Amino acid sequence: MNARRALKHLLTCVLLPMLAACQSLPDLAVRTNTAQQLAKAKDWQTITLPSTTFTLQGFGPHPGQTYQTLSIYIEGDGLAWLSARQPSFDPTPLNPLALRLALAQPQGQAAYLARPCQYQARPDPLCQMPYWTHTRFANETVDATNQAISQLKARYGATRLILVGYSGGGAIATLVASRRYDIAALVTVAGNLETQQWVAHHRISPLDSSLNPGDVAASLHNTLQWHLVGQQDAVMPIQIAQAFAQRAPARQQSIMVIPGTDHSCCWAEQWPELWRRLGLSTSDDTP
Numbered sequence: 143m144n145a146r147r148a149l150k151h152l153l154t155c156v157l158l159p160m161l162a163a164c165q166s167l168p169d170l171a172v173r174t175n176t177a178q179q180l181a182k183a184k185d186w187q188t189i190t191l192p193s194t195t196f197t198l199q200g201f202g203p204h205p206g207q208t209y210q211t212l213s214i215y216i217e218g219d220g221l222a223w224l225s226a227r228q229p230s231f232d233p234t235p236l237n238p239l240a241l242r243l244a245l246a247q248p249q250g251q252a253a254y255l256a257r258p259c260q261y262q263a264r265p266d267p268l269c270q271m272p273y274w275t276h277t278r279f280a281n282e283t284v285d286a287t288n289q290a291i292s293q294l295k296a297r298y299g300a301t302r303l304i305l306v307g308y309s310g311g312g313a314i315a316t317l318v319a320s321r322r323y324d325i326a327a328l329v330t331v332a333g334n335l336e337t338q339q340w341v342a343h344h345r346i347s348p349l350d351s352s353l354n355p356g357d358v359a360a361s362l363h364n365t366l367q368w369h370l371v372g373q374q375d376a377v378m379p380i381q382i383a384q385a386f387a388q389r390a391p392a393r394q395q396s397i398m399v400i401p402g403t404d405h406s407c408c409w410a411e412q413w414p415e416l417w418r419r420l421g422l423s424t425s426d427d428t429p
Contacts (some may be wrong), residue, residue: 167221170259173234174261177201181254182377185246189297191255191290195282196289198269199261201241205297208345209251211326212300213422214291215244216318217256218332222274233274236258240308242410243331248417253294257311258283274352278310279337284317291318301328304422309378309405310334312369313355316386319365322356327366327422328394332378332405335386343381358388367395368420372403376383 168176178188181201189200220235234256244254257278259269273283295303304327307315312333319328334340336356337349369383383397400416403409409416 160314167224168236170232170234170261170263170329173221173236174263176236176239177261180238180241180245180344186245186254189253189294191293193286193289196258196286196288197262197266198256198258200253200255200290200294201244202294202298203251205299207251208299210301211250211304212295212298212302213244213247213250213252213304213306213404214294215240215254216287216305216307216311216315217241217254217260218311219274219278220257220260222313229271231240231271232259232262233257234262237406238310238366239406239409240306241330243306243308243413246410246413248414250422251298251300253298255287255290255294257314258286276347276349277351279313279317279349279354279412281353284314284321287314288318288321291322293345295324306331307333308409313337316355316362317353317358318364320349320361325365327420328362329368329370329422330383331370331409332372332375332403333369334378334382336389339385340378340382343379356386356389359386363390364393369395370416371399372405372409373399373401374404377405 148200186201186203189202191198191200217235217238217240221230221231222233241254244252245345259273262269302307302324305315305319306329308331312330312335315328315330316335319325336353337352341348371380371383380399387397
């Protein structure tokens, strides 16, 4: 009887809610098609970027025109969780906000980079749940992203990069920037810049085996940085960016609070104007 009750409890309280959540969400094919249609509207194409570990997916314009500066937009954590306690089975985002930002950049060359395990049409044995939950910022995910960024740089013939990271992509962008010498600017949008501060703020479990962007703040002392925070963002409040800045104040570092935005709304709509306000347009914005 106890075993039967335990099974009933498992079905009622764990498995059935998970199944209901999965059935109510767009599947991988629908989520992938959403991104593809956004890219297609701007004549961007799908790009597959292998690394020594993961194979990453991206979108970008057809190569041809060469710009010295390339902006690379790194996606957020995507659909990492179904609920506070239930990880998803696939982290491909429902709303690829970083892609929308890349497509909205008003001048210059831009490309988009998804995170490891997002938009994977074929199962990858390396893609296990820890890589989009507590190990999402592991050294191997940062290294794979860095390799993919080098491929995008070569693809478009760029000599310097602007890294733009949204949410968890802000953490990855920061960690990657600390490993490179070709970064013209680092921009984070609602970025997770100090993971220890973030987990303490939300009283959640530590991100075991993940790197903390705050630990590399000092190495970015001479890097131009803009950290954008949504005025109504309860997921990534301004204290996170401030904690990062306090770790090692940079010469050219600014935190900008953006009215009318939270963690997901309404960055893409404001992006062309925000880009101009950041002053990131350069003389090589036209080929």
